[in-house]
Amino acid sequence: MKERRKFLHFFDSEEYKEVVPESDEQKKVSPPLFQQPYPEDSPLIDLIPPNDFTIGKAPFLDLVNHRQSRRKYTSEPLTLEELSFLLWSTQGVKQVLRSGSGVKRTVPSAGAKSPLETYLVINRVTGLEPGLYRYISFSHKLLFIKRIDNAEETMGKLSFEQMFVGKAPVIFCWTAVPYRTEWRYTILSHKFIAIDLGIVCQNLYLACEAINLGTVAIGYYEQNKLDELFDLNTDEEFVVLLAPVGRYRKQKKLTEFFKYPKKEVTLVSLKKLEGKYKRKNLVEFIVKNDHLVIKIGEFEEILEPYNEIEFIGEMSARAMRFEFTKEGKPEKVVVLNAEDEEFELECAE
Numbered sequence: 001m002k003e004r005r006k007f008l009h010f011f012d013s014e015e016y017k018e019v020v021p022e023s024d025e026q027k028k029v030s031p032p033l034f035q036q037p038y039p040e041d042s043p044l045i046d047l048i049p050p051n052d053f054t055i056g057k058a059p060f061l062d063l064v065n066h067r068q069s070r071r072k073y074t075s076e077p078l079t080l081e082e083l084s085f086l087l088w089s090t091q092g093v094k095q096v097l098r099s100g101s102g103v104k105r106t107v108p109s110a111g112a113k114s115p116l117e118t119y120l121v122i123n124r125v126t127g128l129e130p131g132l133y134r135y136i137s138f139s140h141k142l143l144f145i146k147r148i149d150n151a152e153e154t155m156g157k158l159s160f161e162q163m164f165v166g167k168a169p170v171i172f173c174w175t176a177v178p179y180r181t182e183w184r185y186t187i188l189s190h191k192f193i194a195i196d197l198g199i200v201c202q203n204l205y206l207a208c209e210a211i212n213l214g215t216v217a218i219g220y221y222e223q224n225k226l227d228e229l230f231d232l233n234t235d236e237e238f239v240v241l242l243a244p245v246g247r248y249r250k251q252k253k254l255t256e257f258f259k260y261p262k263k264e265v266t267l268v269s270l271k272k273l274e275g276k277y278k279r280k281n282l283v284e285f286i287v288k289n290d291h292l293v294i295k296i297g298e299f300e301e302i303l304e305p306y307n308e309i310e311f312i313g314e315m316s317a318r319a320m321r322f323e324f325t326k327e328g329k330p331e332k333v334v335v336l337n338a339e340d341e342e343f344e345l346e347c348a349e
């Protein structure tokens with residue numbers, strides 16, 4: 001673990017000279033391509049140009065204040081303008097540097113190397129066939145790559161069973177092409193690439209907020225299976241983050257789910273909640289240092305007294321409600337998932 005932390009370090013100048021190797025740029029190797037190539041004769045789909053956007057004029061402070069992760073989407077399609085707006089906001093190209101050594105975009109990137117590509121799994125966008133696409137940022141167009149069988153279920157499963165991901169009208173899938181940054185920054189590149197990715201994702205959050213769409217960063221995904229689905233040459237390029245996007249539905253108020261107000265809930269009766277339950281996996285509730293802890297395999301998380309939670313996978317949940325028999329024994333736990341569906345965990349004993 002400690003070894004991996006070092007990835008976040010930079011160096012003092014003395015150490016820098018010793019450990020950072022000569023770069024390909026210094027060795028006069030030609031710069032890499034800053035956009036993945038595609039067959040010359042591929043038909044490209046026009047997007048709405050940024051000068052023609054009629055949406056996205058919300059005040060900045062409102063966006064910052066309202067931004068939150070949103071995981072529950074309506075089945076309504078996105079419009080082409082909305083998709084164009086999101087692509088422009090996250091990776092729009094403003095200038096290709098004349099030296100050929102980088103690209104200026106709507107987002108900053110270490111050395112203007114912009115080592116990311118944007119793939120889209122499109123389920124519902126007005127006027128577009130469902131399937132896998134890539135944003136051709138240099139000309140602000142879309143490249144259709146292929147159809148994906150059963151895309152909704154496939155993408156949910158490939159997100160560690162976070163099924164809400166697959167249900168979004170569009171899923172942004174960013175890949176990294178590390179050599180673009182490595183060409184100049186060698187071993188310094190990987191921290192920079194991660195920062196570049198975070199910035200792009202935050203722009204997606206804010207751009208969505210500006211046009212009343214919702215998104216959430218998805219760090220849990222099946223790396224090899226998704227790389228394979230996208231036919232990536234993983235020596236060069238691989239998936240690094242997903243983000244489903246859709247028109248969001250208001251989530252249920254938790255007071256409706258719990259059926260009692262938040263202020264009535266205290267830690268006093270914690271011991272009563274201890275127990276083993278089952279759905280696909282064994283789920284244990286234990287009391288540790290005056291906290292109620294949920295345990296699924298190696299995974300543990302402290303629950304708030306009101307049992308508001310947030311974890312991923314098959315148990316993707318917003319909250320849990322404990323129900324008891326007349327004799328006061330724990331009978332079942334009702335889980336409210338990210339899409340406001342309720343499901344029950346039965347007592348395992």
Ligand SMILES: Cc1cc2nc3c(=O)[nH]c(=O)nc-3n(C[C@H](O)[C@H](O)[C@H](O)COP(=O)(O)O)c2cc1C
Binds near residue numbers: 068071162216220310
């Ligand atoms: C790098 C990263 C990875 C994340 N991965 C997931 C994920 O796999 N599933 C999920 O439901 N939320 C995921 N999230 C969303 C966080 O849970 C969320 O941002 C956090 O709980 C704060 O909530 P907020 O965004 O509503 O303020 C991720 C966020 C980031 C930045």
